[in-house]
Amino acid sequence: MKHETxxxxxxxxxxxxxxxxxxxxxxxxxxxxxxVRVPFASGNRxxxxxxxxxxxxxxxxxxIQAVLDSTPILDPxxxxxxxxxxAYYQHAIGDVWATALPAALRKGQPLPDIAASxxxxxxxxxxxxxxxxxxxxxxxDALQTDGMLAPATLEAGLRPALxxxxxRGWAQAVAAPIPALRCSNSPFHLHQEQQAAVAxxxxxxxxxxxxxQGVTGSGKTEVYLxxxxxxxxxxxxxxxxxxxxSLTPQLLDRFAQRFGEEQVAALHSxxxxxxxxxxxxxxxxxxxxxxxxTRSAVxxxxxxxxxxxxxxxxxxxxxxQTGWHYSARDLAIQRxxxxxxxxxxxxxxxxxxSLHNVDLGRYRTIHLRQRAGGAQAPAIxxxxxxxxGLQGGLSGPLLGACAATLAAGNxxxxxxxxxxxxxxxxxxxxxxxxxxPRCAAALIWHRRDARxxxxxxxxxxxxxxxxxxxxxxxLISAGQGTEQLEDVLRERFPDTPIWRVDRDALRxxxxxxxxxxxxxxxxxxxxxxxxILAKGHHFPAVTLVGIVNTDQGLFSADFRAPERLLQTVxxxxxxxxxxERPGRVLLQTHHPEHPLLQALLQGDYSAPAAALLxxxxxxxxxxxxALAVLRxxxxxxxxxxxxxxxxxxLAPAGLEVSGPLPSLLERRAGFxxxxxxxxxxxxxxxxxxxxxxxxxxEALPQARQVRWQIDVDPLSF
DNA sequence: AGCACGCCGACT
DNA sequence: GTCGGCGTGCTC
Ligand SMILES: [Zn+2]
Ligand SMILES: [Zn+2]
Numbered sequence: 001m002k003h004e005t006x007x008x009x010x011x012x013x014x015x016x017x018x019x020x021x022x023x024x025x026x027x028x029x030x031x032x033x034x035x036v037r038v039p040f041a042s043g044n045r046x047x048x049x050x051x052x053x054x055x056x057x058x059x060x061x062x063x064i065q066a067v068l069d070s071t072p073i074l075d076p077x078x079x080x081x082x083x084x085x086x087a088y089y090q091h092a093i094g095d096v097w098a099t100a101l102p103a104a105l106r107k108g109q110p111l112p113d114i115a116a117s118x119x120x121x122x123x124x125x126x127x128x129x130x131x132x133x134x135x136x137x138x139x140x141d142a143l144q145t146d147g148m149l150a151p152a153t154l155e156a157g158l159r160p161a162l163x164x165x166x167x168r169g170w171a172q173a174v175a176a177p178i179p180a181l182r183c184s185n186s187p188f189h190l191h192q193e194q195q196a197a198v199a200x201x202x203x204x205x206x207x208x209x210x211x212x213q214g215v216t217g218s219g220k221t222e223v224y225l226x227x228x229x230x231x232x233x234x235x236x237x238x239x240x241x242x243x244x245x246s247l248t249p250q251l252l253d254r255f256a257q258r259f260g261e262e263q264v265a266a267l268h269s270x271x272x273x274x275x276x277x278x279x280x281x282x283x284x285x286x287x288x289x290x291x292x293x294t295r296s297a298v299x300x301x302x303x304x305x306x307x308x309x310x311x312x313x314x315x316x317x318x319x320x321q322t323g324w325h326y327s328a329r330d331l332a333i334q335r336x337x338x339x340x341x342x343x344x345x346x347x348x349x350x351x352x353x354s355l356h357n358v359d360l361g362r363y364r365t366i367h368l369r370q371r372a373g374g375a376q377a378p379a380i381x382x383x384x385x386x387x388x389g390l391q392g393g394l395s396g397p398l399l400g401a402c403a404a405t406l407a408a409g410n411x412x413x414x415x416x417x418x419x420x421x422x423x424x425x426x427x428x429x430x431x432x433x434x435x436x437p438r439c440a441a442a443l444i445w446h447r448r449d450a451r452x453x454x455x456x457x458x459x460x461x462x463x464x465x466x467x468x469x470x471x472x473x474x475l476i477s478a479g480q481g482t483e484q485l486e487d488v489l490r491e492r493f494p495d496t497p498i499w500r501v502d503r504d505a506l507r508x509x510x511x512x513x514x515x516x517x518x519x520x521x522x523x524x525x526x527x528x529x530x531x532i533l534a535k536g537h538h539f540p541a542v543t544l545v546g547i548v549n550t551d552q553g554l555f556s557a558d559f560r561a562p563e564r565l566l567q568t569v570x571x572x573x574x575x576x577x578x579x580e581r582p583g584r585v586l587l588q589t590h591h592p593e594h595p596l597l598q599a600l601l602q603g604d605y606s607a608p609a610a611a612l613l614x615x616x617x618x619x620x621x622x623x624x625x626a627l628a629v630l631r632x633x634x635x636x637x638x639x640x641x642x643x644x645x646x647x648x649x650l651a652p653a654g655l656e657v658s659g660p661l662p663s664l665l666e667r668r669a670g671f672x673x674x675x676x677x678x679x680x681x682x683x684x685x686x687x688x689x690x691x692x693x694x695x696x697x698e699a700l701p702q703a704r705q706v707r708w709q710i711d712v713d714p715l716s717f
Numbered sequence: 718a719g720c721a722c723g724c725c726g727a728c729t
Numbered sequence: 730g731t732c733g734g735c736g737t738g739c740t741c
Contacts, residue, residue, distance in 0.1 A: 022741065
């Protein structure tokens, strides 16, 4: 029997809401943050050491199989961030660790020693004469000619050869020097607001969250660069988070030009495991000064972290939608708090959460209202739709405006957040609607490849010829998608190039870049697209923006829909126009009198956003209160119902629970889905109450009959 | 999450 | 008669 408090406490890299104990190794206790391989169930798994603790009573603990790290792979502040992330989002600690680490480390690969460079040893010189392997030969030659080689710069094919050469003693490790930082000066003259912003941001010390509200084209990136420069020159490192992979290349270019190619790196899920691991390890050793990355980059170790930037902080992509439902933006704020560094949240259309924090005095805020280069804000106007015939969802006036714009030699951008040809196909004779067999949703007609697809599960089928109900061949579509818009426009403007920009049209890596390059040639053209058009790329020759389906955002069951609409309209508007050719934005709507649209006409974000925030406060919704959703799914609706009823009954005093309510998508991939809403006055109180509640839920017998998960601060429903 | 065990449908 | 479908339960 082991001593009471002498067991290793370990988090298995799996979504298990418990900690497991193993015998303390004979060599002594291990520090928290070291990975181990442990026997588990019938096999073995990788796990993270959390510390020492009491041995479980009545269980024969096993010995660990291997210690994978000689020192903790994350510093104490990041370990605390992980612990916070598990506690706040009520998620299994082992899965949180696994999500936070690069895949290679999660799978148990060793942390590479990036600091080491290699040169040829005496034995290697001798071996040079007789070695025959092609790879080995090439490697030794390279070592001889270059004198010194860093694995990170070595072509991938030669890395195994290097490992082999080290093993045989032909190559010898030496600590490579960290390249010196050489900043170039800003090629721009900062306008007065930018200078003021930079002055405030440079002066920020310690934990200090600052919301940078800069209209599109106000030069936020230049403010980031100039703010970071002195901090980097003083030896610091910086973390820049962006919502999407597609936004990294442009930002990476700007940063590399200013701070040097070898000082800056991207980190995102589009990279290979090996590439991510090398970048991660180099950042950890202080060899990289700036990391630009998406969500999971918030966990990259940076020993001299001096500042965090979250760009486009309003973007919902910062919230992970599967597994551990964390918000990278919110964890970035927590990280800044734990590391005691300033954090800048930048956006032209800040989230109501951040605006609320400004109102409460938790964040400072800086405005950039001036556009660089004297560009004008686009004028916004409504196009009321009153019983007029629509052609493929486009009104006569909008088509007319398109024609006029093209005739003047300018470009048009039409925004419609719906892929496919039509969001539904139905029988003209009996009204039968084609539904997904596994989901409670209509199938989307993709006319280009004559298929019906479900956008919620993987289901797809050939376009049917007849109605399965009555046999009629008269099948008609309802509603419009981007494909249909494209067709209508081609017919109406046969001589104008039309670019469809959505996930279906953009097959392949470079597709978007190609379209952007073509469109920037400034010939008259029409861009039709989804969400993708709202992010990143600027189209200077676009002088007309049409929002085709405005009303989708006005009357949605999701209480965040109006906020999204407001942000999307202004973000899309920001893609267009330039100094000598200001843009204009037309919103098609059946509800021109709607207060949100009326407020939008001013072209400013602050006023309508403040109004939406006031509505949320009045309705007791986030960010005025804290919300979590408990979701459950099972093949039998009765099980879901029974679990959620049982859960509601167990809610601790103070936790306001409503439901069960059917989810917005009642059935997905054959699973019936429903949810409970749990609210509390503040996030801290919510966290405390949820912890108690979930502990009780785990003991609930009905819990084993369903798949359940908790989403704290949910963004989509 | 894996993985083993166990109990019912359509195959050699 | 088996092979394998996934529903259920467990992992220090
Ligand atoms: Zn029919
Ligand atoms: Zn489906």
